[in-house]
Amino acid sequence: MAIQLKTREQIAKLREANLIVADVLDALEDAAAPGMSTWELDAIAAKRLKQLKGESAFLGYRGYPAVLCTSVNNVVVHGIPRKDVVLKDGDLLAIDFGAFKDGWCGDSARTIPIGKISSKARALMEATRDSLDAAIARCVQGARLGDIGSAVQSHVEARGFSVVRQFVGHGIGRQMHEPPHVPNYGEAGKGNRLSVGLVLAIEPMVNAGTPDVIIEDDGWTAITKDGSLSAHFEHSVAITEEGPLVLSRS
Ligand code: MF3
Ligand code: CO
Numbered sequence: 001m002a003i004q005l006k007t008r009e010q011i012a013k014l015r016e017a018n019l020i021v022a023d024v025l026d027a028l029e030d031a032a033a034p035g036m037s038t039w040e041l042d043a044i045a046a047k048r049l050k051q052l053k054g055e056s057a058f059l060g061y062r063g064y065p066a067v068l069c070t071s072v073n074n075v076v077v078h079g080i081p082r083k084d085v086v087l088k089d090g091d092l093l094a095i096d097f098g099a100f101k102d103g104w105c106g107d108s109a110r111t112i113p114i115g116k117i118s119s120k121a122r123a124l125m126e127a128t129r130d131s132l133d134a135a136i137a138r139c140v141q142g143a144r145l146g147d148i149g150s151a152v153q154s155h156v157e158a159r160g161f162s163v164v165r166q167f168v169g170h171g172i173g174r175q176m177h178e179p180p181h182v183p184n185y186g187e188a189g190k191g192n193r194l195s196v197g198l199v200l201a202i203e204p205m206v207n208a209g210t211p212d213v214i215i216e217d218d219g220w221t222a223i224t225k226d227g228s229l230s231a232h233f234e235h236s237v238a239i240t241e242e243g244p245l246v247l248s249r250s
Pocket of ligand 2: 107108169170
């Protein structure tokens with residue numbers, strides 16, 4: 001499949017889907033607290049999604065069994081919500097949620113502190129969030145894909161953290177995953193040019209230790225090989241004549 005550039009009208013539809021995603025993530029952020037299981041968070045997300053008349057982008061995707069990914073501490077991405085994963089004070093929780101509205105997809109993730117987190121965890125969380133903002137700032141007509149990866153990588157590595165290579169961001173539209181791949185590493189000035197109408201889900205995954213990831217036996221849960229903490233943020237972003245438009249920010 002070739003890269004599909006979106007019209008203004010199509011970007012407006014993507015905005016609607018992403019506003020649902022942002023609403024659900026807000027609800028989860030309000031609800032998440034020590035003592036709550038990640039399974040309960042999944043139920044909250046499913047309920048809110050129904051109220052907003054969206055459909056899950058994750059449930060059933062390649063057999064994924066939930067509407068939400070909940071990745072705690074050393075889990076990088078794709079943590080499956082479970083009754084026996086109960087949040088505790090000091091946890092670093094990444095929540096990743098995707099939804100369809102009228103056939104258009106929204107996808108976004110945030111990492112949030114549960115109770116009082118360590119200064120190391122906070123630094124990791126903030127570096128990951130800020131690396132995404134640095135990447136978003138590069139989402140202008142005429143820039144290149146490598147500018148995005150380079151912005152994430154340089155921000156993260158300057159703070160002593162490492163960028164996961166095994167998973168990348170993606171184009172997004174009528175499907176959750178469209179071309180191109182959007183790596184969180186690379187060289188400025190290299191790669192495809194960014195055109196008006198390109199919509200990307202940019203999603204830095206950042207480890208406190210080495211970048212290596214292993215997948216657990218459930219086929220989904222990605223954890224850091226060295227057991228170190230990991231953080232993940234994601235926004236769906238449109239390149240427009242007026243510059244970057246962050247579709248998943250409310
Ligand atoms: N935001 C992730 C992605 O873009 C979440 C996918 S989880 C899955 O790949 F269950 F849908 F695979
Ligand atoms: Co994504």
